[in-house]
Structure formats: C-alpha cells, structure tokens
Amino acid sequence: MKADPKGVLTGAHFLDGDHACCEGALAAGCRFAAGYPITPSTEVVERIAARFPSVGGIFIQMEDELASSIALQGAVWGGAKAMTVTSGPGFSLMMEHIGYAAMVETPCVFVDVQRSGPSTGLPTLPAQADMMQARWGSHGDYEVIALCPNSPQECFDLTIKAFNLAEVYRVPVMMMMDECVGHMTEKVVIPKASEIHVEPRRYTTAKPEDYLPFKAEKNSAPPMVRAGDGYRFHVTGLTHDERGYPVTNAEVQDRCVRRLVDKIRANARQIIMLEESDTSDADIVVVSYGITSRVAVKAIQQAREDGYKVGHLRLVTAWPFPEKRLRTLASHVKAFIMPELNLGQMYFEMQRCVEGRAATYLLPHAGGSVHDPELIYQKIAYAARHMRVKEGKEKEAAK
Amino acid sequence: MSPTTKNPRNQYLRTDRMPHIWCPGCGLGTTINCFITAVEECGLPLDLISVVSGIGCTGRIAGYLKLDSFHTTHGRPIPFATGLKLANPKLKVVVFSGDGDLCAIGGNHFIHAARRNMDLTIICVNNFTYGMTGGQVTPTTPMEAVSSTTPYGNIEEPFNLPFLADCSGAVYVARWTTFHVRQAAKAMREAIQKNGFSFVEIISPCPTLYGRRNKLGDGLKMMQAFKDNSVVCNDADTRSVALDFRGKIACGKFVDREKTSFLDMYNTKMAERFGPFYEPYEGVK
Amino acid sequence: MTTEIKFGGFGGQGVILAGIIIGRAASILDHKYATLTQSFGPEARGGACSAQVIISDDKILYPYVTRPEILVAMSQEACNKFLPEAADDATVIIEEDLVKPRGVKPGMSVFAIPATRFAEELGPKMILNIVMVGFFTAVTKLVSHKSVRETVKGSVPLGTETMNLMAFDRGYEYGQALV
Numbered sequence: 001m002k003a004d005p006k007g008v009l010t011g012a013h014f015l016d017g018d019h020a021c022c023e024g025a026l027a028a029g030c031r032f033a034a035g036y037p038i039t040p041s042t043e044v045v046e047r048i049a050a051r052f053p054s055v056g057g058i059f060i061q062m063e064d065e066l067a068s069s070i071a072l073q074g075a076v077w078g079g080a081k082a083m084t085v086t087s088g089p090g091f092s093l094m095m096e097h098i099g100y101a102a103m104v105e106t107p108c109v110f111v112d113v114q115r116s117g118p119s120t121g122l123p124t125l126p127a128q129a130d131m132m133q134a135r136w137g138s139h140g141d142y143e144v145i146a147l148c149p150n151s152p153q154e155c156f157d158l159t160i161k162a163f164n165l166a167e168v169y170r171v172p173v174m175m176m177m178d179e180c181v182g183h184m185t186e187k188v189v190i191p192k193a194s195e196i197h198v199e200p201r202r203y204t205t206a207k208p209e210d211y212l213p214f215k216a217e218k219n220s221a222p223p224m225v226r227a228g229d230g231y232r233f234h235v236t237g238l239t240h241d242e243r244g245y246p247v248t249n250a251e252v253q254d255r256c257v258r259r260l261v262d263k264i265r266a267n268a269r270q271i272i273m274l275e276e277s278d279t280s281d282a283d284i285v286v287v288s289y290g291i292t293s294r295v296a297v298k299a300i301q302q303a304r305e306d307g308y309k310v311g312h313l314r315l316v317t318a319w320p321f322p323e324k325r326l327r328t329l330a331s332h333v334k335a336f337i338m339p340e341l342n343l344g345q346m347y348f349e350m351q352r353c354v355e356g357r358a359a360t361y362l363l364p365h366a367g368g369s370v371h372d373p374e375l376i377y378q379k380i381a382y383a384a385r386h387m388r389v390k391e392g393k394e395k396e397a398a399k
Numbered sequence: 400m401s402p403t404t405k406n407p408r409n410q411y412l413r414t415d416r417m418p419h420i421w422c423p424g425c426g427l428g429t430t431i432n433c434f435i436t437a438v439e440e441c442g443l444p445l446d447l448i449s450v451v452s453g454i455g456c457t458g459r460i461a462g463y464l465k466l467d468s469f470h471t472t473h474g475r476p477i478p479f480a481t482g483l484k485l486a487n488p489k490l491k492v493v494v495f496s497g498d499g500d501l502c503a504i505g506g507n508h509f510i511h512a513a514r515r516n517m518d519l520t521i522i523c524v525n526n527f528t529y530g531m532t533g534g535q536v537t538p539t540t541p542m543e544a545v546s547s548t549t550p551y552g553n554i555e556e557p558f559n560l561p562f563l564a565d566c567s568g569a570v571y572v573a574r575w576t577t578f579h580v581r582q583a584a585k586a587m588r589e590a591i592q593k594n595g596f597s598f599v600e601i602i603s604p605c606p607t608l609y610g611r612r613n614k615l616g617d618g619l620k621m622m623q624a625f626k627d628n629s630v631v632c633n634d635a636d637t638r639s640v641a642l643d644f645r646g647k648i649a650c651g652k653f654v655d656r657e658k659t660s661f662l663d664m665y666n667t668k669m670a671e672r673f674g675p676f677y678e679p680y681e682g683v684k
Numbered sequence: 685m686t687t688e689i690k691f692g693g694f695g696g697q698g699v700i701l702a703g704i705i706i707g708r709a710a711s712i713l714d715h716k717y718a719t720l721t722q723s724f725g726p727e728a729r730g731g732a733c734s735a736q737v738i739i740s741d742d743k744i745l746y747p748y749v750t751r752p753e754i755l756v757a758m759s760q761e762a763c764n765k766f767l768p769e770a771a772d773d774a775t776v777i778i779e780e781d782l783v784k785p786r787g788v789k790p791g792m793s794v795f796a797i798p799a800t801r802f803a804e805e806l807g808p809k810m811i812l813n814i815v816m817v818g819f820f821t822a823v824t825k826l827v828s829h830k831s832v833r834e835t836v837k838g839s840v841p842l843g844t845e846t847m848n849l850m851a852f853d854r855g856y857e858y859g860q861a862l863v
Contacts (some may be wrong), residue, residue, distance in 0.1 A: 014708035016719075032486055034478075040724060053669045055501040058485050058680055065510040067478035074451070077469065078490065080683040082482070100472050101447025105503060124724040136662060184747050185704065185720035187711040227467040227483060228490050230446040234413070234462055236470035245416060246470075291747070300743040373746055 001200040003160075005193035007055045012189050015295050017155035017182040018043035021111055021175065022158025023190060025083055029198050030109070031057035032080035034071040035077035036064055036090060039123040040179040041113035044085040054361035067091035069097035073106040073228035077235065078225040081163055081201070083109035085098060087179075088117045091130055092137075098172050102260060104235050105170035105214070105221055107201070109162045109343055112174060114184040114341075116367030126179035127367030128290050129342035134174045134206055135319050143264035146174040148290040150185045151351060158316070164199035165271060169263055176318060178341065180291045180370055182325045208232065215242040216259060219266035235396045253276030264320055273316035278304065282311030282381050287350055288327075289315040292339050299376035310380050318346060335383040339363035339371050359386065411435045411445075413465050420459060422530075424610075424618020426577035426603025430524050431460060433580050433601075434493075437587035447468060448491045450596055456530040456605075457497035459522075467563035474504030477512045477636045487517070487682045488623070491591060498525040498539040502558050513567035513596045519662040520590045520597045523560060526605035534608030541644035559641035559654050564598040569599035571653035574636065576675040577604065586652060595660045602648055611665060613644075613650050686740035687826055690752035690770070693764025693779075694731045699758060703735030705835050706827055707818050710739045713831035719744045732761055747851060754824055756816060757783050757829030758799070777820055779812065793860060795823045798806050807847045814840070814848045815855035824861025828858065 007026035015023070015368055021044050025033070047057045062068040067084055072082040085184060091112045101108055108233035114130050116122035134146045145165050147158045155177060162173040198394065204223040213233045216222035225231045237343050238246035239253045266273065275293075278300075279285055286294040293314040303310045313329065316321065330336075335358055338347040347362040354360055365371050412431075421427050425680065444467060450462040454473035461468035464540045467490075471479045471675060476494045484492045499674035501509055512519060528546055529535040536546040538558045545552055564572045571593045573586035583601055590597035604610060615621050632640070633651035640649035659667070666679040689706070693699040703720050711718035717740045736749035753771045756777045757763035763776075763783045770776065773791040780796035783813075788794055797819045803812040814836055821832045833852055840848040 012712045014712060014720075016720075018584070028667065032482065034482060037443060053665075053680070054673060055677065056675075056680065056684055058683075059667070060485065062478060062481075063507050067481075067508055068509070070475045071478040071482035071485075073471075074469075074479035074484075075486035075683075076482075078483040078486025078682075080482075080486040096472055097475070105784060133459060144657075180721070181725075184723065184745075185726060187705060226487070227449045227469075227795060228447055228487055232446070232465050232467055234468045234470070237472055245413075295744045295749070313786065316645065355741075370746070370748070 001198045003094045003193040003198045004029060005198035008193040008196065009185065009190050010192050012187055012272065013208060014185055015152050015188045016185040017042065017149065017152040017177060018113065019047050020152040020183075021159050021177065022047040023084070023188070024053060024156040025109070025163070026055060026057075027082065027156070027190065027198075028163035030074065030081045030163060031055070032075035033057075033059045034062050034068040034075070034082070035059070035085045035352040036062055036068050038087045038090045038100060040115055040182050041085045041111065042104060043085045043182070044111060044113070055388065056387040058349045062131070065093035065095065066311055069094035072101065072108055073097065073101055076106050076108050077227055082296065083111060085111040085113070087113045087123070088130055089120060091133065095133070095137040098144065099142065101172040101238050102138065102142035102144065103237050105242060106259070107170045107224070109159070109166055109167035110172055110174050111159070112176055114178040120369050122185040124179065125368040126291060126370065128176070128178055128292065128344065129339045129367055130347045131176065131318060131342065134176055141261055143261050144172055144319055144352065145264065148292045148315060148318050149177045150179065150209065150291055152184060154186045155181060156188050156190060160196060164197065167201055168221070169267065169271070170224070170307050171264060174319070176290065178291050189394040199267075204265060211383050212242040213244045214240060216263070219262050219265055241313070252298050264376050268320040269324070271317060271320060272322050272325075275314040275316060275324055277312045279311035279329060279333070280309070281309055282333055283309040283387060284379065284380055285311045285313050285333045286376065287313045287315065287336055287338045288340070289318050289346065295370050295373050296339055296376050298373040299380065302373070302377055303380045307347065308380055308384055315341050315346070321349050322351070323353045326350060328362050329354070330354045330357040333358050335359040335361065337361045337363060337376070337379050337383055339366045339376050339379070341370065359383065365380075400512055408414035408432070408435055411438070411465055414462055415497055416463060420655040421456060422607040424604060424606040425658075426526065426601065427456060427460060427524060429580060430522070430583070430601050430603060431463065431627070433574070433584040434522065434587055436584035436680070439592060440588045440592050443591070447489060448493065448552070450478040450485055450493050450495060452495040453482065453497070454531070455497040455500050455634040457495055457661045457663055460495040474500050475508065475520065477505060477508040478498070481512060481517050484518060489682060491520070493520045493522065493591065495522050495524065497530070498523060498527065499537040502538045502560060502563065508644055509542045509601040510567040511571045513564055513598070515661045515662075516568055516570065516595045518662060520587070520593070522587060522590075523598070523600045524603045525560065525600050526603045527610045528605050530605050530608055533604075534575070535613060541642055541643075543644045546609070546610070547612070557642070559637070561598070561640050562637040565654050568596065568660070569654060570595035570656050570658050571650065573603065573652040574640065575650050576599040576602040576629055578622050578625040578629065578649060579614065582650070587650070589655070594663070595658055611639060656669050685743070686738060686744070686750045688749040689725040689737040689756070690749055690766050691735060691737070691756045691758075692732070692734040692766050694761065695733050696810065697733070697758050698810060699733045700735045701839065702756065702813040702817050702820075703737050704739070705832065705839050706820065707737045707739070708839065709831040710827045710836040714827055714836060714858070716741060717744050719747050721749075723746055732759075734762065734766070743801065755824070756820060758812070758816065759783065760813070775824060777816070779816065782860065795819070796861065797855060797858055799855065803851060806850050806854065811848055811851040813814060814851040818852035818855025820858030822856045823863055838848040
C-alpha cells in the first residue's frame with residue numbers, strides 16, 4: 001500500500017530528528033499519538049499536536065507515560081496506527097505496557113529519544129544507555145524490534161519502517177533515537193506519497209463465529225481485529241489460548257510465549273538491517289549503532305587511510321541482534337571494537353556472538369556528548385598492535 | 400408456550416468460559432446482570448459496546464462478557480479506554496474497575512479522565528478490598544476495618560469516590576449496592592447514555608475476605624446489611640456521602656449535569672482554528 | 685571543504701533562526717551538507733543562546749562544532765564565551781553596538797555591523813538577525829546570495845517577507861562594501 005498523501009510533506013526540508021520522526025509517523029499512516037512532555041523528545045509531540053488535527057488524526061497529552069503507553073494500545077485496537085514518544089525516565093514507566101503490547105500483540109511504535117541516566121541524569125544531552133532496557137525492560141520472555149537512526153533523514157525513514165515492521169510482526173517496535181540525533185537539524189527529503197511503502201493492517205477475513213484471534217501460522221503473527229467490527233473478541237494480558245481466553249497452565253504458557261518469541265527469532269533475517277563497509281578483508285571491525293555509527297566512520301576513514309585493515313558494521317536494527325552476521329564475521333576478523341554511549345550494553349551481546357574467536361574491545365562513554373573520533377582511532381590502533389603481538393607470539397610458538 | 404431451557408442472558412456471556420472464578424456470595428455476578436439489563440434497555444448494538452477492565456476480581460468481568468472486551472493492566476483500563484474511544488468514537492466504551500484498580504494504582508488516570516470529560520462510563524465495583532491478592536486494604540477500606548495488611552484495623556481515611564468523581568469533573572455520578580439491582584441497572588443505563596465522563600459506584604460484598612475478616616457474615620448477611628443500612632438520597636452533596644465502617648450507605652444519583660465532552664470540545668476548537676475546511680474528527684479512517 | 689560556524693547571542697535576537705537560514709540555504713538550495721545543533725540545557729532557557737552549523741561538501745560525520753572558523757557574536761557574553769574556542773584564523777562577525785571583542789588573535793578577521801540600528805531603521809529590532817544573515821552572506825561567501833535570500837523569504841512569518849528581505853539586503857550591501 002502507498003502512503004496517504006494527506007500526511008506526506010513531500011519535499012526537501014531542514015528538520016531536526018524529532019520533527020522528522022513526526023513526519024515519518026504521519027507518512028506511515030499514524031493518526032493517533034499519546035505522549036507526556038519529556039526532554040529531549042518533546043519536539044516530536046509538539047509537532048504531532050500541531051500537525052495531526054489537520055490530517056484526520058488526534059493527539060492527546062496524557063497524565064503520565066503509563067497512561068500514554070496504554071492509551072496508544074487502546075487506539076490500535078480501535079483501528080488506529082499509533083505511537084508514543086518519550087525519553088529515559090518515561091521509557092522506564094512504559095515498560096509495563098511494552099510487555100502488554102508484546103503479550104497481546106499490539107502493533108505499535110515507541111519512540112525513545114535517549115538521554116543520559118540513570119534517573120533524571122542529563123536531560124538535554126545524548127546517551128545510548130536504554131538499549132538493554134528496550135530489549136529486556138519488561139518482565140517475562142518476549143521479543144521486540146529496535147531501530148537506531150543516525151540522522152534526521154533516518155528518523156523519518158526508520159519511523160516508517162518501524163510502523164511497517166509493527167504491522168507485519170505485531171510487536172512493539174522501538175525507535176531508539178538519542179538527544180543528538182533528535183535535536184540535530186539537517187536536510188530531510190520526504191518523497192512523494194506514491195513512493196512510500198506503507199504496510200496496511202492485516203485484518204482477519206474469517207467469519208466471527210470461526211475467528212480465533214490468537215491463532216497464527218507458524219512463526220508469524222495472527223491477523224488483527226478491531227473493536228466494533230462484530231467479532232466480540234477478548235484480549236488479555238494473562239497467558240491465553242488461541243481464543244484469547246486466559247488459561248493457567250504450563251502447556252499453554254509454553255505455546256503462547258514461544259510463539260511471541262519465535263515470530264521474531266525465526267524472521268530475524270528479514271527484520272535485521274545492517275550497513276557494512278570494508279568488512280570482507282578487515283582484520284578489525286568497528287561495530288556501532290545510532291549517532292555513534294556516524295562518528296565511528298570518521299575514525300575508520302582515517303584509519304584506512306593510514307593503512308589499517310578496518311571495516312565497519314553498523315546496526316540499523318539493534319534488536320533482534322545480528323547474531324549470525326557477527327558469527328560469520330568472527331571467522332576471519334581478528335578484533336571487534338564497539339564504541340557506545342554507555343558503559344557497556346550492546347558490547348556484551350557482540351561479545352557473546354563472537355564466542356571468543358576474536359578479540360573484543362569496548363569503547364565506553366558515559367553519555368553527555370558523543371565519542372571523540374580520535375579515541376575510536378586510537379582503539380583501532382591499539383587493537384592492531386595487540387593483534388600483531390599475538391600473531392608474533394603464535395609464530396614464535398609454531399617455530 | 401415451550402419451556403425455555405436457555406437463560407436469555409447467555410447471549411451476553413462467554414458461556415464457554417463458565418464456571419467463573421468468583422466466590423459464592425460475590426457481588427460481581429449481580430453487577431454483570433445489572434449491566435446486561437442496562438445494555439438491553441439502551442438498545443445499543445452490542446457490536447459497538449466495548450468493555451475494558453483492569454486487574455483483580457472485577458478485572459475479570461471483561462472476560463465473561465460476550466462483547467469486544469479488553470483485560471488490560473493493573474490500574475490502566477481508563478487510559479486504554481481513552482485510546483480506544485478516541486480511535487473510534489462510535490464505540491460506547493465501558494470500564495469495569497475495582498476499588499484498588501480504579502483509585503489506588505489507577506487513581507491518577509481516574510481524576511484526569513474525569514477532568515478532561517472523556518466520554519467513558521466507569522463502573523467501579525467497590526468491595527473495600529483487594530480480592531484477587533487475598534484481602535488487603537484499599538483506598539476505600541473504611542477506618543477500623545481489618546484487612547490482611549491492616550491486621551489491627553485500618554488507620555487511613557478512605558476515599559469518598561462519588562465526591563472524588565464529582566470534584567474531578569464527572570458529569571454523572573451515582574452509587575448503589577448490589578442489593579439495589581433495579582436502581583443500579585438504571586444508573587448504568589443513564590451513565591452509558593450520558594455524553595461525557597460518567598461514574599457509577601456499586602457497593603459489593605466480598606464475603607470471603609472482607610466480610611469474614613470483619614465478622615460481617617456470609618454473602619446473604621452482607622446483602623441484608625446493604626438493605627438495612629442504605630439510605631436513598633438522590634442529589635445529595637457528594638461531600639456528605641462518605642462511607643463508615645458498618646455505617647449508613649448513602650445511595651442514589653448525586654450528579655447529572657451537562658458539559659461538553661473532550662471530543663466535542665476538540666472538534667469545536669479545531670473547527671474554530673482551521674475554519675470550514677476542518678473535517679470533524681470522528682475516528683481514524 | 686568543511687566549515688564550522690557558531691552563532692551566539694541572547695534570547696529574542698533570533699540567533700537560532702539565523703543558523704537555520706544559513707544551514708537550510710546551504711543544504712536545500714546550494715546542495716551542500718549542513719548540520720545544525722544547538723544547546724538545549726537550562727542555560728538555553730535564560731539569556732544565552734547559540735547555534736552551531738557545519739557546512740561541508742562531504743557528509744558530516746561528527747555533528748558538533750569544536751573550533752569555529754566563523755563566529756557570529758550578537759552579544760558580549762557570546763563573544764566572551766566563544767571567541768577563545770574559535771580557530772586562530774577565524775572570521776569574527778559582530779554586532780558592533782553590542783559587542784566589543786576581547787582577545788582577538790592576530791590571524792582573525794573581524795567584521796562589524798550595527799545590525800540592531802539597521803533593523804530599527806527598517807522596522808522592529810527583532811529583524812537584526814536577518815541583517816546579520818545578509819552581512820554573513822556577503823562577508824563569508826560560504827553560501828550563495830541567491831540561496832540565502834530565497835531561504836530568508838521562506839523562513840520568516842507570512843506578511844513580513846518584504847521587510848525581512850530589506851533587512852537582508854541592507855546587511856548584505858553593508859558587507860559587500862567592506863570586502
């Protein structure tokens with residue numbers, strides 16, 4: 001399906017990431033948003049509040065993030081495409097409903113413009129420290145999708161992508177922005193509506209008497225239904241069977257939760273978006289995401305100019321994590337470096353996948369700014385030195 | 400005339416989920432019965448009624464009604480209902496919530512939905528205790544009453560829910576007990592038909608936990624007490640209808656006023672702002 | 685080529701809009717790359733206000749300005765704060781009635797304009813930022829005159845275009861005469 005031209009601001013604009021995210025949502029067909037003001041995400045909802053009424057949508061500022069994160073799900077079950085927007089402290093409050101969305105399979109988008117924490121932290125400065133929270137923040141077993149834009153243009157593009165993925169897999173999709181990307185203003189090109197792919201909601205075609213709201217094909221999400229269409233269905237956050245009825249036993253729990261997890265794990269290849277450069281001949285690969293992936297390129301370019309065999313793997317999708325690709329790369333790459341605006345989060349995920357077959361280096365940053373590219377360069381040089389020393393020792397031993 | 404073998408109310412219930420989980424003597428069945436009467440009398444198409452509930456014994460109501468029904472998270476049925484209503488204003492959205500769900504964990508949502516006059520009907524089944532978790536104190540438990548977390552008696556002043564709803568902006572406020580089935584059904588019907596935030600409190604027995612601990616007897620005895628202690632005082636000042644332990648229960652319709660609902664206000668404002676080109680918002684397309 | 689620019693002043697002078705106009709003109713009409721960042725801390729709620737713009741022929745990877753090659757100072761406070769971090773050969777553009785630059789390094793070129801006075805001659809004082817934008821365009825030649833003028837027209841409130849274009853032209857002509 002193509003985008004509804006009503007919501008598409010075709011043209012070249014000079015927009016910040018927050019505003020671009022709002023335009024992406026509109027282009028994706030989002031017509032309901034609930035939010036609560038929080039720096040540095042407020043500009044998203046401010047633009048939504050101004051833009052939605054004239055395109056047939058509605059925005060409501062709720063009393064808190066708990067309310068926002070469930071109001072949006074009410075709207076989805078009422079037939080809307082919906083999102084909410086927040087930052088760290090609000091994201092913490094939303095965890096309850098990320099779990100609910102995962103459990104009842106509400107297709108929806110959560111935008112987290114990350115700032116430094118813990119707690120109130122640095123409200124006006126960037127971090128990438130909610131990455132594990134996005135994946136594991138709600139209790140229980142579940143899977144989500146998380147995307148990491150590194151420019152205002154991508155805040156637009158990936159928001160559309162987030163809505164589309166939410167529809168296909170019926171999961172909460174997180175837009176893991178950060179203060180830097182959210183507040184940075186750059187050129188954003190919005191294509192014609194006819195050039196934007198929008199995933200329509202897949203509604204059931206079954207008759208109400210035959211319809212099982214939570215019956216799905218293997219490794220996929222069931223078709224949706226909405227209130228008012230005569231299906232008289234039931235939705236519960238309790239462990240439920242295919243009818244949507246609560247069942248309290250281990251067997252149904254296994255079936256219910258395993259499907260929630262499998263629909264993402266089994267489709268990881270289709271979901272994961274990566275950007276890769278110079279990895280085929282690389283001894284060293286810098287793995288990065290979000291704003292850090294831009295800064296890292298500056299260091300990588302310099303390092304390559306200086307003769308280091310270094311490549312770049314950028315995670316556009318942070319969750320699901322590209323386990324397979326990392327395993328494959330680990331068969332020839334000798335060292336992986338991960339700079340991130342936290343003191344070690346995705347790094348450990350990378351380390352897990354490398355399985356000790358290559359050296360791994362974390363380049364932590366507590367947030368409040370972005371990495372100095374020079375530090376990333378130095379880490380590349382350090383990794384290269386260690387690699388040579390190690391190779392030297394191995395040669396010695398072989399003799 | 401052939402004898403009826405099926406309860407005519409079965410069409411409103413998910414009979415494939417019976418038997419239900421509620422205890423003997425519980426007031427939730429009566430509440431459902433009153434609600435069905437109200438729905439029948441409204442004449443609304445059943446497909447356009449959505450029921451939203453939170454967590455707890457009352458939260459299970461959504462699962463037994465054969466309507467579009469949402470069993471959400473603890474304390475959050477009102478914001479869920481807000482989203483549902485705004486996405487499709489043609490729906491009549493009714494929230495069932497227990498006293499703990501509505502005014503402890505969900506208290507903030509309750510006052511704000513009332514303040515913005517969201518077009519929702521809230522039916523609070525107030526049994527003065529958390530039933531599902533085993534009888535703890537709630538914000539409506541009367542002073543002195545014993546609960547599993549106030550074993551020496553409750554020392555906190557409870558909420559007077561009609562007053563809370565009234566001063567937060569509700570356009571309709573009523574209270575009845577599960578003894579008053581006809582009045583309760585009528586109040587629910589009026590609440591559903593009201594445009595705006597309407598609130599009905601149903602005082603309901605929990606003989607298993609609240610009644611037993613407080614020596615109030617079984618379900619029947621508690622119903623008898625509701626009958627004996629209730630005083631009908633329509634239009635009473637809501638400040639005067641607070642409940643005491645074993646005291647009188649003021650019942651009636653306390654508030655019934657007209658106020659522009661959230662969505663009507665929204666459309667009026669936007670039409671003013673955008674002029675004749677503004678298409679009134681009637682739900683997402 | 686990459687150029688780092690810092691715009692500084694106090695709230696109400698339209699500092700951010702000046703930065704946006706330059707960034708927008710460069711990226712949308714001159715087809716270069718431009719990135720604008722601004723300070724959002726509590727300090728941005730009070731008096732001081734700044735915008736950082738990077739303009740480049742290549743993709744901008746590091747988004748922050750570290751050593752501005754052009755400093756536009758519209759207040760004394762901004763000049764005091766940002767001049768020490770400017771490049772040794774920076775172009776320093778000041779509002780001459782509001783700013784007395786201290787600590788100008790020998791390699792720097794200073795261009796001064798009484799922008800507030802010009803603005804008051806043309807209309808409200810608040811269009812001084814557009815006078816500065818015109819002056820900036822003439823002095824730096826970083827973004828084409830046509831693009832910036834066009835962008836000014838599209839960036840100011842409806843109905844104020846003519847007045848703002850006059851402000852732009854005034855600043856531009858004053859700058860042309862200096863260089």
